[in-house]
């Protein structure tokens with residue numbers, strides 16, 4: 673399982689062809705050494721056969737391999753989850769709900785729901801990372817260009833803050849976040865939430881960036897010059913993110929933009945582990961926090 677490229681989808685389906693096979697794999701991911709009660713931390717449990725639950729001896733809480741995760745109470749089989757995660761991680765262009773529904777023979781609404789939950793687990797995993805060292809910081813807009821002065825449906829431009837760390841001139845980790853406005857306070861909040869205090873931040877010379885970054889970071893800024901290398905990686909990655917989104921998810925509603933940005937960043941941040949995307953994604957999903965349907969449709 674370490675090397676995904678060596679396993680075809682046909683082989684993968686054979687390996688994970690039953691609920692038991694998937695459950696067993698998830699159990700090992702979730703509790704690699706021994707069962708730990710999510711309620712009280714107790715380590716002794718009874719397996720409730722037939723219900724696929726584990727009852728804690730100490731507090732009697734009943735846990736399953738999916739409880740508390742984004743797979744919790746899903747009506748879809750574990751097999752469908754596994755197969756979806758395999759397909760999502762295999763194709764670096766991303767998978768649309770239409771493609772996934774067709775490939776797995778499930779309803780479009782199920783595929784959509786599944787993909788959003790997978791992206792939520794991706795976002796959860798990346799939220800633990802903080803950027804450090806030298807970090808390029810800027811804001812950008814996402815949304816279809818205005819045509820003939822008229823905006824079409826869903827083309828309202830959305831403001832996005834972007835930060836990418838650099839090591840020896842090469843990009844490290846990437847963060848992208850949809851924001852309501854580009855006020856100094858918003859910029860400062862974004863930087864403090866995802867960049868380690870004391871890091872060097874490079875940005876354009878906007879006045880709104882100066883004060884909020886002054887206390888916590890070493891801020892290097894200059895008026896943008898398209899001929900210089902300033903913010904080079906950030907601009908390349910924003911271009912790539914726009915191509916990723918318009919290539920696979922064209923026409924998406926603005927309210928879901930964050931979810932697609934999360935997927936783009938997750939994939940970019942693991943670009944050095946292309947063959948391990950599936951086990952890493954499964955690990956992210958198995959250890960994710962629950963996200964209700966209401967959160968997705970907001």
Ligand SMILES: [Zn+2]
Pocket residue numbers: 709710711712713714728729730731732733
């Ligand atoms: Zn317990």
